[in-house]
Amino acid sequence: MGVTQPDVPGFNLATMTDxxxxxxxxxxxxxxxxxxxxxxxxxxxxxxxxxLGNREDAEDATQETFxxxxxxxxxxxxxxxxxxxxxxILINRCRTxxxxxxxxxxxxxVDDTAIAAASVRPAVDAGDLRAELKRAIDxxxxxQREAFLLKHVEQLSYDEMAAATGIxxxxxxxxxxxxxxxxxxxxREGEPSNVGT
Amino acid sequence: xxxxxxxxxxxxxxxxxxxxxxxxxAWRARLLDDVARAPKPSVRDIADDVFGDDEPALDRGxxxxxxxxxxxxxxxxxxxxxxxxxxxMYVAMSSKTAGADESQRAAHDGPSAASPxxxxxxxxxxxxxxxxxxxxxxxxxxxxxxxxxxxxxPVATPLSRDPASGKWVVSLRLPxxxxxxxxxxxxxxxxxxxxxxxxxxxFGSPNSVVLVSSPRT
Numbered sequence: 001m002g003v004t005q006p007d008v009p010g011f012n013l014a015t016m017t018d019x020x021x022x023x024x025x026x027x028x029x030x031x032x033x034x035x036x037x038x039x040x041x042x043x044x045x046x047x048x049x050x051x052l053g054n055r056e057d058a059e060d061a062t063q064e065t066f067x068x069x070x071x072x073x074x075x076x077x078x079x080x081x082x083x084x085x086x087x088x089i090l091i092n093r094c095r096t097x098x099x100x101x102x103x104x105x106x107x108x109x110v111d112d113t114a115i116a117a118a119s120v121r122p123a124v125d126a127g128d129l130r131a132e133l134k135r136a137i138d139x140x141x142x143x144q145r146e147a148f149l150l151k152h153v154e155q156l157s158y159d160e161m162a163a164a165t166g167i168x169x170x171x172x173x174x175x176x177x178x179x180x181x182x183x184x185x186x187x188r189e190g191e192p193s194n195v196g197t
Numbered sequence: 198x199x200x201x202x203x204x205x206x207x208x209x210x211x212x213x214x215x216x217x218x219x220x221x222x223a224w225r226a227r228l229l230d231d232v233a234r235a236p237k238p239s240v241r242d243i244a245d246d247v248f249g250d251d252e253p254a255l256d257r258g259x260x261x262x263x264x265x266x267x268x269x270x271x272x273x274x275x276x277x278x279x280x281x282x283x284x285x286m287y288v289a290m291s292s293k294t295a296g297a298d299e300s301q302r303a304a305h306d307g308p309s310a311a312s313p314x315x316x317x318x319x320x321x322x323x324x325x326x327x328x329x330x331x332x333x334x335x336x337x338x339x340x341x342x343x344x345x346x347x348x349x350x351p352v353a354t355p356l357s358r359d360p361a362s363g364k365w366v367v368s369l370r371l372p373x374x375x376x377x378x379x380x381x382x383x384x385x386x387x388x389x390x391x392x393x394x395x396x397x398x399x400f401g402s403p404n405s406v407v408l409v410s411s412p413r414t
Contacts, residue, residue: 012384027348046218073238152211
């Protein structure tokens, strides 16, 4: 393991705030970054997996996010939570990964033809609700999927979402609503709709 | 999962999507190895753009400003000299009211009478004030002070138990200004119960704040 936590008496990294850990890393204690990784890696991996649809791309995006965060830690400002700042980087990594993958495989659903093709149900059990849910979330426009996941899965406030995405609160609310409408339609009808597109 | 027409459907969908995606130990180990090989970040870093140059557009207005210095023409140089002169006068006048401003900020941040306490107002060679921090923690076996003044180092400033009062105490010389701090009690970070809380708390582990005013002259 590259970074280990030193055995310091009377000191517990796990109870320190994110901002304190950042200060410690900047002060030379790189082991404190391990605590930040352990605190946020699961949420980052989950968001990236839901955004990108597969584990490998998600791990790449998350790894790149933490490395960029580490290199740029001095630019973190405490008026923003570390989590929001980290998600700001992660969202951009996911957007970049999606664009790259779109160029490679044209996997993203951006037109009616692609949406119609996606409506063909994969060979799964009728009762496999997880597969249905994945199909519904994958069929959302990336902007709507991003907003939906940040709001309802990662449970960021709209202000935090605005800080992390660079999108205005009103536009984010609209995206979340459209995502909800569309997912509800798809889960009810079993196929993508044009609701909110 | 409830039916899509059921009002609970959104909670069910969100709950399903919130299922943990476990972090693979091998992935974590690789990441930490990469971190260990990366240059250590420091407060003096002007790092690469954290968001990278290859990302889709994202609020580019948030980027830092850059200032280009161009050769000054005669008129511009004269204007600059006038502006600098005005600035020097402003700073000189402002310094006379700095103490009053600090007092107003302290009042705004709430009561701070109990702890920590200024125990000396004698200006020192370094213009620092002696500030006494104390904490009542009768069952604690180790208490330390961490803060912006000691790089949040938990071994730099241990407190000792005062035999008379039974409280944990330490006195430090601090420069004038706002200092954020916390106690580490047997390994757990805790705010000072008798001091104002800092506004920059995060992750449920609050900090406290002490304002040290300029020494009287």
